[in-house]
Amino acid sequence: MNILVLNTGSSSLKFQIIRTDLEMIEKGEDEMLAKGLIERIGSQALISYQVVGKGQYKSASPIKDHKQALNHCLAWIVDPNTGIPGIEGIEDIHAVGHRTVHGGEQFTSSVRIDDAVIKSIEDNIDLAPLHNPPNLKGIYAAREVFGPKVPQVAVFDTAFHSTMPELSFLYAIPYQLYRRFKIRKYGFHGTSHRYIGYRYRKLENLSRDKVNIISMHLGNGASACAIKNGKSMDTSMGMSPLDGLMMGTRCGDLDPQVVEFIAHKENSTLEEVLQLLNKRSGLLGISGLTHDLRDLELEWNEYKDRRAKLAIDMFAARVRKYIGAYMAEMGGADAVCFTAGIGENSAMIRREACEGLEFLGIKLDDKLNNEMIGGKEGLISAKDSKVKVYVIPTNEELILARDTCRVVLNAPLP
Ligand code: AMP
Numbered sequence: 365m366n367i368l369v370l371n372t373g374s375s376s377l378k379f380q381i382i383r384t385d386l387e388m389i390e391k392g393e394d395e396m397l398a399k400g401l402i403e404r405i406g407s408q409a410l411i412s413y414q415v416v417g418k419g420q421y422k423s424a425s426p427i428k429d430h431k432q433a434l435n436h437c438l439a440w441i442v443d444p445n446t447g448i449p450g451i452e453g454i455e456d457i458h459a460v461g462h463r464t465v466h467g468g469e470q471f472t473s474s475v476r477i478d479d480a481v482i483k484s485i486e487d488n489i490d491l492a493p494l495h496n497p498p499n500l501k502g503i504y505a506a507r508e509v510f511g512p513k514v515p516q517v518a519v520f521d522t523a524f525h526s527t528m529p530e531l532s533f534l535y536a537i538p539y540q541l542y543r544r545f546k547i548r549k550y551g552f553h554g555t556s557h558r559y560i561g562y563r564y565r566k567l568e569n570l571s572r573d574k575v576n577i578i579s580m581h582l583g584n585g586a587s588a589c590a591i592k593n594g595k596s597m598d599t600s601m602g603m604s605p606l607d608g609l610m611m612g613t614r615c616g617d618l619d620p621q622v623v624e625f626i627a628h629k630e631n632s633t634l635e636e637v638l639q640l641l642n643k644r645s646g647l648l649g650i651s652g653l654t655h656d657l658r659d660l661e662l663e664w665n666e667y668k669d670r671r672a673k674l675a676i677d678m679f680a681a682r683v684r685k686y687i688g689a690y691m692a693e694m695g696g697a698d699a700v701c702f703t704a705g706i707g708e709n710s711a712m713i714r715r716e717a718c719e720g721l722e723f724l725g726i727k728l729d730d731k732l733n734n735e736m737i738g739g740k741e742g743l744i745s746a747k748d749s750k751v752k753v754y755v756i757p758t759n760e761e762l763i764l765a766r767d768t769c770r771v772v773l774n775a776p777l778p
Contacts, residue, residue: 365772366397366456367765370434371463372502374494375405377433381441381448381457382765386775389766392566396761397448398441402433409433413440415448431505438509460506460516461768463555463760464499466492467520469546473777474523474767477503477516485518491546491603494642517768524554527595535602549607551599553581555760557589560701562763563741563756565594568699572778576698578690580683581758582713583704584612584655588683590690590697598693600686606642610682612655615645617682650675657706657713679706680716687717691724699752700726702744708757709737714744718753725750 365385371378378401384394400413409427414420421440427433438454441447451457462477468488475481482503489496506516525533533549534542541547560579565572572594579589586609590598600608600616610616618641626637648655651671653663657679663672691697706713711734718728727749736744736755745753770777 365458365769366451367768368457368460368506369463369761369764369768370460370502370506371761371764372430372498372505374498374501375403377402377405377430377437377502379437380761380765381451382761384765384769386769386773389769394762394765397451399761400437400440402427402437405430405433411436413437413446415446418446421446429505430501431508434502434505434509454510457510457514459768459772460510460514461764462499462503462506462516462518463521463764464503464518465495465521465552466550467518467522468550469526469548471518471520472523472526474517474519474771476771477507477518481518491550495605515768515772517771519555519764519767521552521554522550524558525549525551525589525596525599528598532598547603549599549602551587551589551596552601552605553585553587553589553599554596555763556581556703556758557587557591557596557599559759559763560589560703560756561591561594563759564699564701564754567741567754567756576694576696578687578694578697578700580687580700580702580707580717581704582609582683582702582707582710585614586611586616586683586704586706588686588690590694592694598690606638609686610650610679611646612657613643613646613648615641615649647675647679650678657710661710661712676712677716680713680719683713683717684719684721687721687726688724696725697751699754701754701756703756703758708739708755711737714753714755726753728753 367382369380369382380399381397382394383397388394398415403410405427408424410424412422442451442453466488468491470484485496485500557579561575564577565575575591575594577591579591581587585605588600589596606614608616623637651660653672660672660676663669687700702714714733718726727746728744729746733744736742739757741756743752744755
């Protein structure tokens with residue numbers, strides 16, 4: 365099956381075409397055929413496409429909405445000159461998988477999209493006002509472009525965390541608020557954490573129920589996940605992605621009293637304070653320079669900028685704190701796995717985050733740590749480290765494609 369995997373943001377559309385079927389999944393032989401990104405939808409859009417084995421294509425042209433963006437990428441995919449060999453028309457795309465951020469309590473695994481599912485995702489807008497509307501734009505666009513015959517599947521970021529026990533997912537606020545409004549921790553990046561668990565068990569040749577790891581997804585958004593017996597037992601993001609670790613522009617853990625205090629002192633509305641906590645905090649807020657860790661490392665290495673270093677140190681310290689907390693919560697873990705932009709590339713953050721954790725059995729091999737960058741996968745812990753430390757490049761699209769294939773074929777989901 366040729367599966368189109370879509371990840372739509374408010375003004376962006378990211379896609380991959382992945383060829384897979386049940387046998388290919390079993391053998392790990394799924395093939396990524398092409399990928400692309402359209403940014404700044406709504407104005408002069410920036411477009412970049414790449415077909416495996418062919419060159420890269422970059423351009424800029426006005427694109428007014430997600431439907432036009434989808435048509436643009438499909439035209440390119442099926443073009444005999446630029447496109448994918450074997451895909452001659454959109455009828456050669458057999459299913460579409462959508463990354464969908466918030467499934468609420470209702471969706472604990474991936475589902476085929478129909479009117480009722482769309483209605484439920486719309487109902488969850490309350491819980492994910494920043495994320496579900498752009499996801500829906502992708503779903504509406506794909507339904508219009510492909511029509512009813514091509515099956516579409518929603519894969520939820522929250523689903524992997526649906527196994528969290530009540531004592532992990534509840535906030536210590538009146539229980540009625542959970543009952544009435546479903547105020548609770550849902551967690552995000554579930555597809556990424558699930559992939560890390562999957563890769564770890566392949567690397568270690570284990571069955572799923574033997575996966576006891578702490579997965580650290582450290583990108584612009586960042587979250588930690590305690591995976592015990594193959595299931596998420598706790599995660600650092602909450603009802604929204606604002607909670608937990610420090611991030612590029614999000615504050616992470618925060619005393620809620622601060623919200624009222626800022627609103628009062630700055631004479632701001634609640635929305636303005638939330639905007640500040642989502643968009644002007646984290647690495648950006650502390651450094652006053654940028655949300656981008658690579659640039660902060662440069663600022664520190666080249667110019668010894670004190671606040672750049674402070675932001676880096678705070679980020680790493682919070683990662684370390686969550687490793688310690690989850691070790692305690694899980695009663696020990698066999699491995700810590702780093703992933704996403706920072707986790708896959710920043711030897712500095714990984715070194716700082718693991719510093720002083722020898723008492724927990726975590727010891728890095730500096731040489732391996734420095735070498736494991738740029739999409740490499742492997743161990744970075746010392747031979748005598750009791751707990752293994754891995755870098756595993758994430759691949760959410762693969763999980764999306766596989767789930768889409770399984771749902772369409774009515775095969776059991778893992
Ligand atoms: P993501 O959201 O997963 O794309 O991750 C983005 C984050 O990864 C940004 O803070 C980037 O600066 C960071 N990142 C990407 N490459 C590197 C690198 N080579 N060194 C340090 N940080 C990096």
